[in-house]
Amino acid sequence: MSIDIKTVNVEPKRQTFAHVARRLGSDKPASRYEEGVFDVQATKHFHYRPLWGPEHWHFDEGRTAIGMEDWYLFKDPRQLYYGTYTIARANMHQTTDHNFAFEEKRDMLANIDPAWREMIVGYLIPLRHYEWGANMNACSISDAGYGTAITSAAIFTAGDRLGIAQILSRIGIVLGGGDGELLDEAKQQWMEADAWQGVRKAVEDSLVLKDWFEALLAQFLVMDGMIYPLVYNHFDTEGQRHGAAALSMLCEFMVDWSAEHNRWVDAVVKVAAKESDENQALLSDWYGTWRDTMTEALAPLASMVMADAAEAALRDVHQQLDDRAAKLGLSI
Amino acid sequence: MTPPRKKKLNLKKRYELMTRGLDWETSYQKMDDVFPYDTFEGIKITDWSKWEDPFRLTMDAYWKYQGEKERKLYAVLDSFAQNNGQLGISDARYVNAIKLFLTGVTPLEYQAHRHFAHLGRHIRGVGPRVAAQMQSLDELRHAQTQIHTISHYNKYFDGFAEFPHMHDRVWYLSVPKSFFDDACSAGPFEFFTAISFAFEYVLTNLLFVPFMSGAAYNGDLATVTFGFSAQSDEARHMTLGIEVIKFMLEQHPDNLPIVQQWVDKWFWRGHKMLGLVAMMMDYMLPKRIMSWKEAWEIYFTEAGGALFEDLSRYGLRVPKYADIATDEAEHISHQNWSIFYQYTQAAGFHTWLPSDEEMAWLSEKYPNTFDKYYRPRFEMWREMEARGERFYNNALPQLCQTCQIPMGYTEPGDPTRIGFRSTEYAGERYHFCSDGCKDIFENEPEKFSQAWLPVHQIFQGNCGGAELSDVLEWYHMKNGTDNMDYTGSPDQKQWDAWQSVRKRVAG
Amino acid sequence: MAGIVSITLQNNDEARPVIESILHDNPSANANYMPGAVKIDCPERLVVKAESVSARIGRDWDPQEIHLTIVSMGGSLDEDDEELVLSWGA
Ligand SMILES: [Fe+2]
Ligand SMILES: [Fe+2]
Ligand SMILES: [Zn+2]
Numbered sequence: 001m002s003i004d005i006k007t008v009n010v011e012p013k014r015q016t017f018a019h020v021a022r023r024l025g026s027d028k029p030a031s032r033y034e035e036g037v038f039d040v041q042a043t044k045h046f047h048y049r050p051l052w053g054p055e056h057w058h059f060d061e062g063r064t065a066i067g068m069e070d071w072y073l074f075k076d077p078r079q080l081y082y083g084t085y086t087i088a089r090a091n092m093h094q095t096t097d098h099n100f101a102f103e104e105k106r107d108m109l110a111n112i113d114p115a116w117r118e119m120i121v122g123y124l125i126p127l128r129h130y131e132w133g134a135n136m137n138a139c140s141i142s143d144a145g146y147g148t149a150i151t152s153a154a155i156f157t158a159g160d161r162l163g164i165a166q167i168l169s170r171i172g173i174v175l176g177g178g179d180g181e182l183l184d185e186a187k188q189q190w191m192e193a194d195a196w197q198g199v200r201k202a203v204e205d206s207l208v209l210k211d212w213f214e215a216l217l218a219q220f221l222v223m224d225g226m227i228y229p230l231v232y233n234h235f236d237t238e239g240q241r242h243g244a245a246a247l248s249m250l251c252e253f254m255v256d257w258s259a260e261h262n263r264w265v266d267a268v269v270k271v272a273a274k275e276s277d278e279n280q281a282l283l284s285d286w287y288g289t290w291r292d293t294m295t296e297a298l299a300p301l302a303s304m305v306m307a308d309a310a311e312a313a314l315r316d317v318h319q320q321l322d323d324r325a326a327k328l329g330l331s332i
Numbered sequence: 333m334t335p336p337r338k339k340k341l342n343l344k345k346r347y348e349l350m351t352r353g354l355d356w357e358t359s360y361q362k363m364d365d366v367f368p369y370d371t372f373e374g375i376k377i378t379d380w381s382k383w384e385d386p387f388r389l390t391m392d393a394y395w396k397y398q399g400e401k402e403r404k405l406y407a408v409l410d411s412f413a414q415n416n417g418q419l420g421i422s423d424a425r426y427v428n429a430i431k432l433f434l435t436g437v438t439p440l441e442y443q444a445h446r447h448f449a450h451l452g453r454h455i456r457g458v459g460p461r462v463a464a465q466m467q468s469l470d471e472l473r474h475a476q477t478q479i480h481t482i483s484h485y486n487k488y489f490d491g492f493a494e495f496p497h498m499h500d501r502v503w504y505l506s507v508p509k510s511f512f513d514d515a516c517s518a519g520p521f522e523f524f525t526a527i528s529f530a531f532e533y534v535l536t537n538l539l540f541v542p543f544m545s546g547a548a549y550n551g552d553l554a555t556v557t558f559g560f561s562a563q564s565d566e567a568r569h570m571t572l573g574i575e576v577i578k579f580m581l582e583q584h585p586d587n588l589p590i591v592q593q594w595v596d597k598w599f600w601r602g603h604k605m606l607g608l609v610a611m612m613m614d615y616m617l618p619k620r621i622m623s624w625k626e627a628w629e630i631y632f633t634e635a636g637g638a639l640f641e642d643l644s645r646y647g648l649r650v651p652k653y654a655d656i657a658t659d660e661a662e663h664i665s666h667q668n669w670s671i672f673y674q675y676t677q678a679a680g681f682h683t684w685l686p687s688d689e690e691m692a693w694l695s696e697k698y699p700n701t702f703d704k705y706y707r708p709r710f711e712m713w714r715e716m717e718a719r720g721e722r723f724y725n726n727a728l729p730q731l732c733q734t735c736q737i738p739m740g741y742t743e744p745g746d747p748t749r750i751g752f753r754s755t756e757y758a759g760e761r762y763h764f765c766s767d768g769c770k771d772i773f774e775n776e777p778e779k780f781s782q783a784w785l786p787v788h789q790i791f792q793g794n795c796g797g798a799e800l801s802d803v804l805e806w807y808h809m810k811n812g813t814d815n816m817d818y819t820g821s822p823d824q825k826q827w828d829a830w831q832s833v834r835k836r837v838a839g
Numbered sequence: 840m841a842g843i844v845s846i847t848l849q850n851n852d853e854a855r856p857v858i859e860s861i862l863h864d865n866p867s868a869n870a871n872y873m874p875g876a877v878k879i880d881c882p883e884r885l886v887v888k889a890e891s892v893s894a895r896i897g898r899d900w901d902p903q904e905i906h907l908t909i910v911s912m913g914g915s916l917d918e919d920d921e922e923l924v925l926s927w928g929a
Contacts (some may be wrong), residue, residue, distance in 0.1 A: 008416075008829075008833045008834070009829065009830075010416050012487035013488060013489075013490070013826075014486065014487055014493060016483070016486070017494070018494050019494065019496055019497060032476075032480055035479055035480065035483050036476035036479050037476075039497075040439070040442050040475060040476075040479070041446075042443070042496070042509070043500060044500040044501070045500050045784045045789075046513055047506075047510040048510075048513055048517040048779050048782050048783070049782065050516070051519055051779070052369045052517075052518075052519055053369075058447070058513070058517055082398075082472055082473040082476050082477070083403075083405070083406055083476070086394075086395050086398040086399040086402055087399040090395040091399075093392045093395055094396075096392070097392070129354060129355075131354075132354040132355060135465075136453055139450075139452045139453035139468075140453050142446070142449035143447075143449040143450040143452075143453055143454075151446060152472055154449075155445065155469055158449070158452065158465055158468075158469075159391060159394070159395075162462065162465065163391035163395070165354055166351070166390050166391050166392065167392075169349060169350045169353075173346075179341070179349075180349040180353070184353070187353060191359075201360040204358045204361040207358070207361060207366045208361050208366060342920055343918070343919055344919060386916050386917070386918070387903075387916075388918060389903065389906075393903055397903065397904070397906045397907060400907060401906075537911050540910075541876065541911055544875065544876075545873045545874045548874035549874040556874075556875050560849050560875060560876065563911060564849075564907065564908065564909050566911060567905075567909040567910075567912050570911070570912060571912075571916050621873060621874060622873075634843065635843075635913045638843050638844070638913060638927065639913065641842060642842060642915075642927040642928055645928070
């Protein structure tokens with residue numbers, strides 16, 4: 001039996017959920033991002049204090065010193081919900097797969113100067129551990145954060161960081177001719193080489209932060225904001241002079257990803273800073289501390305890779321980040 | 333051409349290289365400060381490297397397969413909306429099961445997202461940590477795909493629009509909410525046991541397989557699509573559950589009694605909560621595929637039997653009171669539906685009495701209990717309705733301190749007597765529906781005495797006022813629209829209008 | 840009850856070659872159909888062979904593609920490049 005829809009009055013009674021309509025100001029069609037994110041987290045009448053930390057409810061605004069009237073002001077400019085997230089990443093990674101296949105077929109990494117190849121093992125492959133640290137911070141934020149807008153974007157970021165750690169692992173495997181030897185070598189550098197200890201210490205210090213917003217600022221704004229341009233821009237440019245053009249192609253995912261990631265990070269920091277003077281002061285304070293730590297931590301790594309040009313590169317990275325932070329409303 | 337010199341890695345080796353070596357033993361901060369939560373429960377793990385990854389999905393494969401599932405799912409949702417798929421369901425009463433789903437289950441998916449992120453951060457072993465992270469993503473997926481699917485129903489039917497608000501307040505929704513709060517406020521190994529093992533491995537099949545198949549049978553293409561699509565992630569979740577249990581039991585003999593107590597607790601918690609699903613299957617699906625009792629036999633008695641037989645080599649036994657739960661499978665759906673019928677004025681979905689045909693089906697499926705205990709009750713209520721004296725229970729029910737369900741369950745072996753237990757803690761008396769719930773309380777009285785019991789809260793004046801109308805307003809439940817019987821509801825009027833056109837068109 | 844293992848798959852075009860392969864490669868398997876899904880039970884052990892599925896679809900089938908159609912399972916699972924195995928006592 002077919003139904004002639006034209007003759008049936010199928011006018012909707014409402015356009016969206018009531019809590020979404022309240023946020024939009026009226027009952028009007030809402031996007032999938034809005035319906036999938038707004039107010040999805042429970043806020044009231046929790047039953048039991050966590051055995052693992054009774055000072056807070058498991059969802060609790062008090063897990064950061066940053067205060068917000070409305071935690072859904074942290075809208076993701078990318079409007080990612082799970083479907084758009086996985087589809088976007090699957091597409092990005094398809095390009096990465098093609099690049100790997102293309103290079104492996106032609107053995108392009110073999111053209112890299114042997115000395116620079118050593119350098120890549122020294123500066124790039126250990127970053128898989130840095131990414132793993134970032135993954136842990138992203139999980140912490142998804143765990144301890146408040147409101148679906150933050151926690152959903154944070155778990156997407158956690159997936160991203162694991163994915164990037166795995167791309168870096170894959171580069172190490174290809175570079176090593178197909179097995180894991182270079183990964184072990186790179187791990188040893190991460191654990192022991194002087195060039196890495198400042199970064200590793202900063203990462204480990206970030207892992208014990210009690211305030212998830214500080215972790216967000218330290219990891220996503222400061223650490224990423226310095227390491228990504230330094231490695232994927234300055235170090236990469238240096239590599240071009242040593243026959244490492246092929247490597248740039250394998251790092252394309254990280255470059256594209258970071259541009260996208262920064263849009264979200266900037267939106268979050270900007271909204272938080274704008275909310276109140278207290279937030280602004282706190283964020284500025286955290287920013288200053290972490291930026292100084294990272295500037296110092298990155299110096300030996302930069303000079304290992306760029307020798308005399310290191311200082312200028314770091315200064316550039318530092319300046320760019322300060323400019324970015326100032327635009328977000330932080331005091332430098 | 334360069335000669336082929338590359339070594340091709342197999343899946344296991346490749347996964348290990350890409351994942352396992354990522355973590356390191358921290359030295360600038362103590363490992364116990366980086367991982368502060370994974371020891372206090374007393375679970376002893378001597379060697380995390382013994383963890384076996386059952387599925388070896390790298391992130392790129394995860395994005396690829398999940399992205400593909402999402403593309404397909406949203407294509408179905410779009411066409412369901414464009415073609416007014418709601419006109420094709422078996423009957424508008426069906427939609428009430430979906431209301432219970434969105435208000436009761438979807439917020440739990442979100443909680444699962446959060447707490448798997450907690451485990452994905454705080455468990456020391458990399459293998460289970462990565463699995464937990466992927467599950468955190470999956471559970472967010474479930475919450476969002478459910479909202480997106482049901483979004484279309486929300487446009488045409490009442491009872492959906494305030495789902496997060498209701499979840500935090502409404503009396504019967506505190507049953508699923510407190511269940512998950514209980515798990516999230518526990519330590520990470522208990523959470524794994526509660527959610528990954530007891531709930532996902534042992535019990536969720538009961539929710540997702542027969543219920544979603546029922547959605548298909550009732551013409552709800554959208555729900556069955558999200559249901560089975562979500563369930564396709566469940567194979568990974570179930571595997572994580574069983575691996576964690578085996579891992580704990582293999583790592584140290586001292587873990588057995590702890591794990592056994594958790595298995596007992598969470599089996600019972602799950603059984604009580606799934607009583608709501610029992611009622612959805614037996615009473616709320618206009619076209620039924622399988623009774624709750626049949627589903628229990630297939631998914632608990634049979635599948636659970638094989639599982640616990642396998643686990644017996646570690647000394648783990650079948651959960652305590654499993655026999656009582658199996659007995660209760662004969663009663664639970666009828667008792668729960670009776671509760672909601674009596675309290676329809678405070679329910680966020682519509683109720684009704686089963687028709688003659690439906691009662692015949694129930695008699696056939698429940699030969700030991702339905703005609704003897706439940707049919708007479710429904711027939712009496714039907715007569716009262718016919719006389720214009722529809723029965724409403726206006727007394728607020730006493731809730732079980734543990735499962736938070738109104739005390740409407742009968743004694744094991746005596747379906748004519750309501751079960752009632754109580755205990756004293758810190759000078760106060762607490763009440764329970766069953767021995768299972770009482771045991772759980774007595775093992776953790778400081779935890780369960782904290783419960784936010786909706787009825788207590790109403791009495792204490794924390795729910796908008798003393799009158800029903802005050803409480804409904806506080807729930808954001810529209811009187812005469814969201815609550816009460818299906819007969820006479822705006823949902824019904826609209827459905828009947830659609831149907832009458834349908835009949836005219838069909839000639 | 841000699842440990843029954845089971846796998847439930849969606850009953851759609853995509854899963855059909857997988858269902859057929861399972862029933863072919865596991866002679867003691869038993870399929871129970873319900874709306875939208877099929878539950879396949881088998882005593883002790885059940886294998887999904889990539890080779891069999893590939894032969895039915897005319898391209899290489901990766902065992903991880905099972906994630907697209909699986910609905911549920913009972914038993915312990917092991918996965919490699921060639922096959923997926925469900926069993927007890929592993
Ligand atoms: Fe889920
Ligand atoms: Fe799940
Ligand atoms: Zn109880």
